[in-house]
Amino acid sequence: MPRKDLLTIASLERGEIDQLLDQAAPFKEVFKRSVKKVPALKGKSVLMLFYEPSTRTHSSFEVAAKRLSADVTNFDVSQSSITKGESVRETVETLQAMRTDYIIVRHGRSGLPGLIAAQTHASVVNAGDGAHAHPTQALLDAFTIKEKFPEPCGKKVLVIGDILHSRVARSTTAILGMLGVRVAWLGPGSLVPKNPPPEVLRFTNYGEAMAWEPDVVYLLRVQMERQSAQFFPSLREYHRLYGITETRLEDLRARGLYLMHPGPVNRGVELCDAVMNYEHSLINDQVENGIAIRMAVLYSLRPKSQMG
């Protein structure tokens, strides 16, 4: 039975995750063609409902929808309706009347995409809600890791940064756990939850974390616009303690470790400039895979209006 919405990783069954990860590769093959577009969603409409600014996720979804031949409309909430005092509910009723087939939602409030999903026939994809979930990021991260490690079970991923406020950390940790990947968190004590899930290790010291011998180092973005800046003394200090400095980059290179980051990178904070040329950096792979996985997600969902 096809699923209507994609809201969290936890709501997916293992079989569905495997299927989405398997389907991303055929979509990635489309990018190599002379015409980088397939007619699978021809005549369907995709509405982008972004209550929070996001250039990357927004354009990734937009490119994915267009490569499936869907029509994309941007519902620019931040500029119009909110300032006029329109509630989310009223907005959704408007969208329902527009008979859109798919709605991509980003909102600062956890759980809001689920509320929208319950009120509309359209398929809803959560493109990030508060500190709650970012399922397509998790899927693209898992796909990127599986490209390097086709049998990811038992591999180790070290996630570094502001775990506490990160929906990426939450969703990506969840999916990696389901694939049997071992996950550890590293960051300032104030930004790493004191009680991680039982299968997740917690570090606050870079050296100790590297002694665990991870296969992949995953750096989270320091969210300057959110409250994280108050949780450590200075950006320079953060870089020195938890960033990939030039010295640490040489160490990663010697160990042959893969490096990931959801973007956009704060240079000189999470990563030094030299990382941009690191041969085992998967950051650009993540961008390309993000489009493929979002195509697979849109292709797999089934709006209620189309259900038999």
Add this chain to the structure above:
Amino acid sequence: MQERILTADDIARGVTKLANDIRAATRGKPICLVGIRSRGDEVAERVLNELAGDDQDLSFGVLDISLYRDDYEHLHENPALQESDIPFTINGAHVILVDDVLFTGRTIRAALDALSDYGRPAKVELAVLIDRGHREMPVQPDYTAILLDTRRLDHVHVSLEGTDGKEEVRIIPKEPLPSVETHEPAAGE
């Protein structure tokens, strides 16, 4: 009507006939065999193997046409999408599309659409192991191994060793329900 069966020998003879007809028609000129998933790829691979001994420039590719179907919403229940693999330049190529069964012609329509997204071939031909009739599109094969007389609602079920672990074709008759208009989705049998 009784169920009929084609054997492994019938299939093998069919593949040889396709290879011989293609050899005779193309006379050593470069050709690209493109099999349509699933099972068309296996037929194409067998034809390729028969031609491999000749002094002819042969390329081989595989096409998955799931994303190009016009009955996408029926298939959505189980979108078993797989990777296409066209490891050569389509522009200017002489392509021979290969499928196991030609039925309505809708699969071939979709395959032509998919192919044109890779480039502009000089020529496209169609080779099928079985033509069972009942076309819904103006599509005719250039090479046919086996002509099967079937009724519209019969099932032609092909099993090949590499895909299904056995080798046979079953033609299963199906009685239409009395006084009901039957619209069967165009199956890619």
